[in-house]
Amino acid sequence: MAFVQPAAAAPDPPTVPGRLVVKLRTGQPAAALExxxxxxxxxxxxxKFPHTMAPDVEKPGSVDLRGIYQFHIPATISLTRARAVLLATGAVEYVEPLYIRQPLYQPNDPLADSTLTSLTASQYYLKQIRAYRAWDITRGDSAIVIGITDGGVRLSHEDLRQQIKHNYADPINGLDDDNDGYVDNFTGWDLANNDNDAGYDINIIHGSLVAGVAAARVxxxxxxxxVGNQCRFLPLNIYPNTPTGTFAxxxxxxxxxxxxxxxIxxxxxxxxxxxxxxxxxITYAxxxxxxxLVAAAGNTNADLxxxxxxxxxxxxxxxxxxxxxxxxSATYNYRIDLTAPGTSILTTQGYHTVSGGGVAEADYVAVGGTSFAAPMVAAAAGLVRWQFPRYTAAQVAAQLRxxxxxxxxxxxNAAWAGRLxxxxxxxxxxxxxxTRQEARVISSTFSPDRQAYMRGETLTLSASVQNLLQPVAGLTVTLTSLSPHLVVQQGNFAAGDLPTLAQTDNAAAPFRLVVAASGIPLNTKATLRYRLTASGGYQLDQFVEVLLNPDYVVLDANDLxxxxxxRGNIGYDNLSGSIGAGVSYKGSGSxxxxxxxxLATTPTRVSDRxxxxGxxxxxxxxxxRQATQQRPGPRADQEARVAFQDTIPVAGSRIRSVGVAVRQRAYAWSTPGRRDFVVLEYSLKNLTADTLKPxxxxxxxxxxLPTDDGTGRNVANWDSTRALGYCYVPGLPAAASTPAQYAGVQLLxxxxxxxxxxxxxxxxxxxVRFADGFSAAEKFLTLSSxxxxxxxxxxxxxxxxVSQVVGSRLARLAPGDSTTVVFAVLAASSLPQLQxxxxxxAQAYSTLLPSRPSVLALGFNVYPNPTTGPLQVExxxxxxxxxxxxxxxxxxxxGRQTGGGSTxxxxLAGLASGLYMxxxxxxxxxxxxxxxLR
Known part of the structure; x- marks a missing residue:
């Protein structure tokens, strides 16, 4: 089934430096991409995969991997930049780095094995999973091949060498006899190092351990x-052992x-x-x-x-x-399908050790972890495939469950019930x-389709259901929220009777949900439960997750x-562009x-995110305070509020921040003439004991800005009359296909x-040179020039x-005092429209307050501001x-007060809180x- 990507519970894995993949959109011209x-x-x-199978209309959901390309970029170009340039062409679906996934080897503690109990000296798990009795039914066949994607395998091991599936269509002769793009792939392939040696690396023995569990000779x-008895295995090395190798x-x-x-x-x-x-x-395979496809759930002892x-x-x-x-150590979550033994698993040793006296040591070892539970299930899947040759892969999985x-x-197991x-x-x-039945939700579609949902939002959810095994009658799907922050208003779907492999959905009458208006912690992961019931007592629970109340707001009242x-960022909350909806104009990409x-006051006192x-x-x-929004707001059709600050500088500290608290307000209008901009107002308060000057x-x-030719080339310019810094696409005709030809920031x-x-x-x-970073001194230079x-x-x-900084210089800000800086972010299809x-x-912001303060005069200070009591005037x-x-x-x-002097x-006693002049x-x-006045 389709799961909504949850909030990150852990940092992303490491990536292959400088290497990216893109997937082309079907039918789009490649010139712009080139x-x-x-x-x-x-x-x-x-x-990346030139020899893969094309999608099949008779297999709904099949994908085309032939449109995926891999390439390298210089280290000086960031992923953020590469994503923006490539997505702007309109010719690619996604741009991603290649992650490095690690083997899950978790050997038993040697002290725990010191007594050599029966568990570590025998295959106790064969009885536990009923393998002996299962082999009385079928022992599988060498035609069933299990792909062991892992570290290299010890091909000469006495219990492995006869279980390897060889490719007799491509013998070792220096030729690609079977025309599959691989030369001499007679015994598997080393995908990490791109050669035909899938043998083990002395430093990575994990593949031998896994292969033994699944397919050791019987x-x-x-x-x-x-466990797979007569089933064979194909060794495929995925970890590098050469300088040019990479995870594969x-x-x-x-x-x-x-x-x-x-x-697999x-x-x-x-x-x-x-x-x-x-x-x-994964979908292709x-x-x-x-x-x-069978995978280890991980050794994290966490719900993630x-x-x-x-x-x-x-x-x-x-x-x-x-x-x-x-x-x-086992991972647990609602996405787990089943479990298998994972402690003291006796299997084939990855290397052959010899004692000092020249005597061979044991070729077997007891190990533990989900790494060794997974190949038991993979082997069982092989036997099911042989026993039920007409079962699809999805049906095999259903039968195992x-x-x-x-x-x-x-x-x-009470603490983990429902998550094993x-x-x-x-x-x-x-x-x-x-005679088993399994009807299950195979896809979930939310509308509107978003990364996360805000407080008070309403949404719909349609579910596609397929019956995988024996026919079911009177199938009903009931949706329940397991979170108090997400309420299901309509949660019933009568799917009816479904024969084997039949599908249906509730797209015509989807489930209806509403997000709570308050009390939701930031970045809350809400879980929804599908409960499928049918005649005869059939019941199955599945789960889907939704991210609520994210730590950002999206202003979308107009065309921008x-x-x-x-925390002060615009567009995205991270450099990879995965948290947030970016900035778009009239439906464009970001x-x-x-x-x-x-913010800055000296070259060493700079604050930003x-x-x-590096x-x-x-x-x-x-x-x-979390970013919040109102629709409508008191002054605009959509308003947002944010509050953040940096640290207060301490003498002798390496942290050289400015020491300012920021209250940010944003205003967007949906009325004609105000649809091309959003106003951002920043109230800056000096938290330090010193005057910030300047x-x-x-x-x-x-x-x-996207370009029709795919170059992503822009020009930056300045309109001094309007205090407007902007970027545009040079030489683009008015009829060009992209609506966002101009974008900029105006100081109001x-x-x-x-x-x-x-x-x-x-x-x-x-x-200023981004190739070696963007230093505090460079940031100060952009603000102070x-x-x-x-x-x-x-x-x-x-x-x-190009990039641009549009800012302002305030002569001074006294301790406890506040000042306001206001910008407008704009986009348009032409320069006259932008202007x-x-x-x-400027006109819209001038109407927010009935009166506007004069320009700050040197030596005129009013503090503290905001205040709760007496006000000092200099x-x-x-x-x-x-x-x-x-x-x-x-x-x-x-109020009125007469007098003389300079202070x-x-x-302000007796006045209500609010804004005063x-x-x-x-x-x-x-x-x-x-x-x-507070």
């Missing part, structure tokens, strides 16, 4: 018996599927790092090639998603002890019980859709690869304007990859104070400041 690859200096571009009078687990899956492996075992993986590329590979085990179409296997109790021994009722799958593997029942995070607030070096981001800001603030925006209020345009590929010696770098070297004459949007943004020398008056937002006089103390009347001038 230009984009040239722009990224991509090399070693190759079709009835040879030696060693152990593999998913390439091995494709190889195994294309070389007639009826079952994956005793490796990692938490997190969901990948569409990896899911495509399971649907296109009808292979049963573990890949590849948690992908669709994979049998996820956790582990139990000899008494069917969950093993201490429905014949497992339920272990939830054991007191020792259908139970512990029972091979005898899997081969003999032919913009994501604001709770036109911004990275954006966010910058933007890129720094592919990392600074973490200056932390959230004070204080610089600005928005960094790495625009990536707050100090002297500044702009700095950046060529992201600037050469060595440039003042005024308008001197408005355009020079940023894309002219032919366009380039009109900028004028409309005036410039020779001002000649005559009177101070206080007005509310309606322009009504609510005064005002009492303090006006000082002098001998020759009038000064005005806004004050927030």
């Amino acid at each position: 230009i984009a690859l040239l722009t990224l200096e991509a090399h070693d571009v190759r079709q 009835d040879n009078g030696r060693g152990i018996a593999g 687990g998913f390439e091995a899956i494709v190889y195994a599927a294309d070389h007639n492996c009826k079952v 075992n994956m005793s490796w993986g990692a938490p997190g790092g969901y990948s569409r590329f990896e899911q495509d590979v 399971a649907v296109n090639r009808d292979a049963v 998603r573990f890949y590849p085990a948690s992908y669709d179409h994979v049998i996820s296997v956790s582990s139990v002890s000899s008494t069917d109790q969950k093993t201490g 429905q014949t497992a021994d339920n272990i939830d009722g054991l007191a020792a 799958g259908a139970g512990r593997l029972n091979m005898l029942r899997a081969l003999t019980q032919t 859709t913009l994501t604001l995070t709770s 036109v911004l690869s990275e954006g966010g607030l910058l 933007l890129r720094t070096n 592919g990392q981001a600074r973490q200056s800001f932390f959230s004070l 204080l610089y603030s600005g928005l960094f925006m790495d625009w990536d 209020r707050g100090g002297e304007p500044a702009v700095y345009s950046i060529n992201n590929a600037a050469p060595v010696g440039s003042p 005024g308008t001197a770098r408005a355009q020079r070297s940023a894309g002219l004459p032919n366009g380039a990859d 009109a949007a900028a004028d409309a943004a 005036l410039p020398p020779q001002f000649g104070l005559r009177e101070i008056t206080i007005f509310n937002t309606l322009g009504q006089l609510v 005064a103390t005002l009492s 303090v006006r000082a009347l002098g001998a020759r001038s009038v000064l005005t400041r806004a004050v927030q």
